[in-house]
Amino acid sequence: MTGTRLLLYALRRLLQAVPMIVIILIVNFFLIHSAPGDPVDVLTGSMETSEEYIAELRAEFGLDKPLVQQLGIYLWKAAHFDLGYSMRYRQDVTGLILSRLPATLLLMGTALVFSSFLGIMLGVFAARRPYSLSDNAVTFIALAGYSMPVFWLGQILLLIFAVQLQWFPVQGMFSLRVPSHGWARFADLMHHLALPAITYSVYHLTLIYRLTRVKMQETLTLDFCTTARAKGLSEASVVRRHALPNAMLPVVTVIGLNFGFMLAGSVLTETVFAWPGTGRLLYEAINARDYPVLLGLFTFLSLMVILANVLTDIIYALIDPRVTYS
Amino acid sequence: MTDHATAPLLCVRGLTTTLRTDTSEFDAVSDVSITIGRGEAVALVGESGCGKSLTALSLMRLLPSVARLSPPTSVTFDGVDLATQDDAEMRKARGRKMAMIFQDPLTFLNPVMRIGDQVTEAIRVHNVLTKAEASQLALESLERVRITAPAQVMRYYPHQLSGGMRQRILIAMAISCKPELLIADEPTTALDVTIQAQIMDLLADLRRELGSSMLLITHDMGLVAEYVDRVYVMYAGEIVEEASVFDLFAAPKHPYTQALLKSSLSVDRRTEVFETIAGVPPNLANAPKGCRFHPRCPVAIERCAREHPGFTDMGNAQRARCLLLEEGA
Structure with a gap:
């Protein structure tokens, strides 16, 4: 009963996301057309060309058609996951993004899980001893971490742990001479992952820490926690069974929303550590004026953010019984 | 003595x-x-x-x-x-x-925990019982405070109950360990x-x-x-x-x-x-x-x-x- 209702709720939320995606595609389309220059000029370059040849090219790329029809073709292609062709990489954009995606998902997933988990743990720890020495110490460090720019922190970590101490590799995802499979390859990957994942985590971790601490401290003073204590529960049980599930509600929302910020942050981290993911691809595409890739990435990243939001809504509905599905 | x-x-x-x-x-x-x-x-x-x-x-x-x-x-x-x-x-x-019954039955119940779990918890914290045994005692507590269809109410969340029902739940928790x-x-x-x-x-x-x-x-x-x-x-x-x-x-x-x-x-x-x-x-x-x-x-x-x-x-x-x-x- 509840399972079916939840499934229907999830489906409805996904359907509601469709118009949003279409709007993003349309905005992206007009972004191309408002960009300076004619695609045909770029193609022909400084070559002497006849009027007939230019008309031929226009016809070939569908540029002679009315704008609305062009938009229709663009949407139709996007609906079939055709985001265009990259001149620079000589590859279709969808394939290019998908080939870079695993690296980003690995980095982002590691950072998201690590920072959320540690942030919540530290937040609960600090909330149980508010304004104590340990609380103040953690809060001070968190504030420092929150204020640090990602690219700066990444470079400092590189200088200390990769260049000076040489504990970690400086860049990339794998060493040049590395076993092609097995545990050794996995260990090499983890070795490369450590510094970028930590850099990537710091902002998110401090955010989650600060939110958890405030929410936990507040929840522990609420009436139902008094009821729990009056039952004879230990403070640890009150925290674990009563305060934490309630304090986690806003934290889950923020973790979901942060997904988008982390995608944006991946540009800086991946560039600093030469991590071959979509963030670095975006940076390269900007430098190479590779418009199809750039727009493909915009569309793709928007899609990811929308999906993350839908997922957050579903998880929220699962953990808060007061959310109605209808 | x-x-x-x-x-x-x-x-x-x-x-x-x-x-x-x-x-x-x-x-x-x-x-x-x-x-x-x-x-x-x-x-x-x-x-x-x-x-x-x-x-x-x-x-x-x-x-x-x-x-x-x-x-x-x-x-x-x-x-x-x-x-x-x-x-x-x-x-x-x-x-x-000594057990306590509080003033506002809405804020004194945990909003994201089922009624059954909240009452069962009050019993299990003081008695070594299996989940099923504690659940049975919780059911009896709900019956004792004259809740109709207690087995159903056990699966509810606080917001699904009226004020009077919630107060009965708080009382059921308070009397559960006699x-x-x-x-x-x-x-x-x-x-x-x-x-x-x-x-x-x-x-x-x-x-x-x-x-x-x-x-x-x-x-x-x-x-x-x-x-x-x-x-x-x-x-x-x-x-x-x-x-x-x-x-x-x-x-x-x-x-x-x-x-x-x-x-x-x-x-x-x-x-x-x-x-x-x-x-x-x-x-x-x-x-x-x-x-x-x-x-x-x-x-x-x-x-x-x-x-x-x-x-x-x-x-x-x-x-x-x-x-x-x-x-x-």
Whole structure:
């Protein structure tokens, strides 16, 4: 009963996301057309060309058609996951993004899980001893971490742990001479992952820490926690069974929303550590004026953010019984 | 052991609760002494903010971090002083020896936990039971508080229940371990009048079934008259009068008690205009010198502003803190 209702709720939320995606595609389309220059000029370059040849090219790329029809073709292609062709990489954009995606998902997933988990743990720890020495110490460090720019922190970590101490590799995802499979390859990957994942985590971790601490401290003073204590529960049980599930509600929302910020942050981290993911691809595409890739990435990243939001809504509905599905 | 049966269940002496604010420290509850016999129902009455609820929380040692018990507090429950017990021992007493029923049934239930889990938890914390056994006992507790379709209610969340139902759940949790003392802190204040009577009758029945004692905290003199044996009247953090319910209504001795009774409506006293007590209760951070009630007292004499009154014994277990009684007026 509840399972079916939840499934229907999830489906409805996904359907509601469709118009949003279409709007993003349309905005992206007009972004191309408002960009300076004619695609045909770029193609022909400084070559002497006849009027007939230019008309031929226009016809070939569908540029002679009315704008609305062009938009229709663009949407139709996007609906079939055709985001265009990259001149620079000589590859279709969808394939290019998908080939870079695993690296980003690995980095982002590691950072998201690590920072959320540690942030919540530290937040609960600090909330149980508010304004104590340990609380103040953690809060001070968190504030420092929150204020640090990602690219700066990444470079400092590189200088200390990769260049000076040489504990970690400086860049990339794998060493040049590395076993092609097995545990050794996995260990090499983890070795490369450590510094970028930590850099990537710091902002998110401090955010989650600060939110958890405030929410936990507040929840522990609420009436139902008094009821729990009056039952004879230990403070640890009150925290674990009563305060934490309630304090986690806003934290889950923020973790979901942060997904988008982390995608944006991946540009800086991946560039600093030469991590071959979509963030670095975006940076390269900007430098190479590779418009199809750039727009493909915009569309793709928007899609990811929308999906993350839908997922957050579903998880929220699962953990808060007061959310109605209808 | 010989005096086990005759000794009172709860014997509070000199209960003092100190509140700390940014600027000052003061006693919000001072020198409160309360005795509750086995099976006895006792009320603690007074205006909002007089320290009734804080007294209840002090007995359970559930004080917020800004409050603490100060000497000479002693809370002797069944021969053991709870005020000096370590936290682990105190936890064993909570819910098992003394249980509390709170004022607002919505905020005192965990919104994201099923009713069944909340009631079962109260049982399992004090008894080594399997989940199924505890669940069965929880079901029986719900039946005992006259919840219809208890098996179904076990699966509900608090927001799916009415106010009266929620209060029954809180009561079910409180009685689940058959405590010897029930502390009910304004258990009906948040409810409709018709539901109020149902809940109070239920509490009276349960108390009879379990043989428990009850401390009822209220400002409703109507409830006091109907449901308790003895009354403590509290004003500005201290007990000002103590009497059997009959003596209190028949012959209140303290001017505050008299004013309190006059300000509550009564069917057999057909007054058109009901009286209020002039002024407001004092700010305890800056309590008046002498008798704490004297600035609002209609019969205060010059001595009241200087001297803090002690109790004057009026016989028949009635006593009051008033200098006029001392003077024999």
